Amino acid sequence: xxxxxxxxxxxxxxxxxxxxxxxxxxxxxxxxxxxxxxxxxxxxxxxxxxxxxxxxxxxxxxxxxxxxxxxxxxxxxxxxxxxxxxxxxxxxxxxxxxxxxxxxxxxxxxxxxxxxxxxxxxxxxxxxxxxxxxxxxxxxxxxxxxxxxxxxxxxxxxxxxxxxxxxxxxxxxxxxxxxxxxxxxxxxxxxxxxxxxxxxxxxxxxxxxxxxxxxxxxxxxxxxxxxxxxxxxxxxxxxxxxxxxxxxxxxxxxxxxxxxxxxxxxxxxxxxxxxxxxxxxxxxxxxxxxxxxxxxxxxxxxxxxxxxxxxxxxxxxxxxxxxxxxxxxxxxxxxxxxxxxxxxxxxxxxxxxxxxxxxxxxxxxxxxxxxxxxxxxxxxxxxxxxxxxxxxxxx
Numbered sequence: 001x002x003x004x005x006x007x008x009x010x011x012x013x014x015x016x017x018x019x020x021x022x023x024x025x026x027x028x029x030x031x032x033x034x035x036x037x038x039x040x041x042x043x044x045x046x047x048x049x050x051x052x053x054x055x056x057x058x059x060x061x062x063x064x065x066x067x068x069x070x071x072x073x074x075x076x077x078x079x080x081x082x083x084x085x086x087x088x089x090x091x092x093x094x095x096x097x098x099x100x101x102x103x104x105x106x107x108x109x110x111x112x113x114x115x116x117x118x119x120x121x122x123x124x125x126x127x128x129x130x131x132x133x134x135x136x137x138x139x140x141x142x143x144x145x146x147x148x149x150x151x152x153x154x155x156x157x158x159x160x161x162x163x164x165x166x167x168x169x170x171x172x173x174x175x176x177x178x179x180x181x182x183x184x185x186x187x188x189x190x191x192x193x194x195x196x197x198x199x200x201x202x203x204x205x206x207x208x209x210x211x212x213x214x215x216x217x218x219x220x221x222x223x224x225x226x227x228x229x230x231x232x233x234x235x236x237x238x239x240x241x242x243x244x245x246x247x248x249x250x251x252x253x254x255x256x257x258x259x260x261x262x263x264x265x266x267x268x269x270x271x272x273x274x275x276x277x278x279x280x281x282x283x284x285x286x287x288x289x290x291x292x293x294x295x296x297x298x299x300x301x302x303x304x305x306x307x308x309x310x311x312x313x314x315x316x317x318x319x320x321x322x323x324x325x326x327x328x329x330x331x332x333x334x335x336x337x338x339x340x341x342x343x344x345x346x347x348x349x350x351x352x353x354x355x356x357x358x359x360x361x362x363x364x365x366x367x368x369x370x371x372x373x374x375x376x377x378x379x380x381x382x383x384x385x386x387x388x389x390x391x392x393x394x395x
Contacts, residue, residue: 029332032293036333036370037340039286043366044341044358046278051362052354053271056195058261059355060125063134063192066102067234068241069257070224073250077264079123079197081106083220088249092224095240097232102131103221105209108198114165114177114186122158123198124179126209133225138190139203145187146205154186157193158200159353179212194353196271226251286373290329294322294381326378330370338363 061069061078070089072082089101105126110119127133129146138153145151156166165175166189175186184204194200210218228237234253241251252260265272342358349356 035289037337039282040337042282046275048356050275052356065135066225067228068226069252081222089224097237100227102225104223106222112178120199123201126206129205142188151187152202152204153188155201156189159194290377326374330374
C-alpha cells in the first residue's frame with residue numbers, strides 16, 4: 001500500500017502543471033473541450049462540403065479524354081456552359097498540331113424515377129458513340145449500346161432510390177422510363193456521383209440527345225474536344241488557337257480547364273464563399289471559447305502565479321504553463337471532433353450521394369488549425385499575467 005501511494009505521489013509530481021490546473025475545475029475543462037470540439041466539427045464539415053463541391057463540379061472535366069478543351073467565352077462553369085458554333089472546331093483543324101476534334105452536348109432534364117415515379121433533375125451528356133470522349137472505362141465499354149436510338153447509360157451513384165432498377169440492369173435486363181415526352185431505355189451503368197446541381201447523370205449519343213432537347217441545334221455544341229499530334233506542345237497549340245479563332249470561344253489545356261472550374265467556385269460561386277466563411281467562423285468561435293477558459297483560469301489562480309514570481313520563477317515559466325494548457329485543450333478537443341466528423345461524413349455521403357470523406361491531410365490541417373487557435377487564445381489570455389505582481393497581490 002505504501003508503494004502504491006508513493007507511486008501516485010510520483011505520478012502527480014510529474015503531471016504537467018497545466019493539466020493539474022485544468023483538472024482542478026472539471027466542469028470548466030469539459031466546457032472547453034465541448035467548445036473546441038464544436039468549433040472543430042464545424043470546420044471539418046465546412047471543409048468537407050467545400051471539397052465535395054470542388055470534386056462534383058470538376059468530376060466530369062477531370063474525365064475528359066482530350067488534349068485541349070474549347071468552350072464558349074460566355075461559359076461560367078460546367079453546369080452553365082453556353083453553346084457555340086461547331087464551325088469553331090472545324091476551324092481549329094487548320095492549326096498545326098491539331099489532328100482531330102470532337103464535341104459534347106450538355107443539358108439538364110427532369111427524368112422520371114422508374115421506381116418512385118418522381119421527377120428528378122439529371123445531367124445529360126451527349127457524345128459521339130464512335131469516339132471515346134470520357135476517361136470512364138465503364139462507359140467506353142458500352143458505346144455500342146448508345147448507337148441504338150433513345151438509349152442511355154445511368155450513373156448508379158445518382159442520388160435517390162434505384163435499388164430495384166440497379167438489380168435489373170446488373171442482371172442484364174433493360175429498364176424504360178420517361179424524359180419529357182420521350183421514352184428512353186436504360187441499357188447500362190457507370191459510376192461517378194451526384195453533384196450539388198443535379199441528382200445524377202445520363203450519357204447518351206448525340207442523336208438521342210438532340211431528340212431529348214428538340215430546341216437544341218446540332219450545329220451548336222456545349223464543349224469541344226481537341227486532340228493533338230504526338231509530341232505537340234499543348235500550351236503552344238492552345239496559344240495559337242486563342243489567336244487564330246474568334247473571341248467567342250476560349251481554349252484551355254486539360255488541367256487548365258479543371259483550374260478554370262475551381263477558380264469559378266472560389267471567386268464567384270456564393271456556395272464556395274459560404275463554406276469559406278463557415279470555416280472562418282468556426283475558428284473564431286473556438287478562439288473565443290478557449291480564450292474565455294484560459295482567461296478565467298488565469299484570474300482564478302492569479303495569487304498562485306504571483307507566488308511563483310515571488311519564489312523566483314520567471315515570466316517565461318508562467319507563460320509556458322498557459323501554453324501548456326492551450327496545447328492540452330487542443331488535443332482533448334480535437335480527438336472527439338475527428339470521430340464525430342468521420343461519422344457525419346459517412347452519414348452525409350449516404351444521404352446525399354456526395355463524395356465527402358476524411359483524407360489524412362484534412363485531419364492534419366484541422367489539428368494544426370486547432371493548435372493555432374488555442375495558442376492564439378493563450379497569447380491573449382497571457383496578458384493577464386502582467387497583473388500577477390507579488391507586491392500588489394500581497395500588499
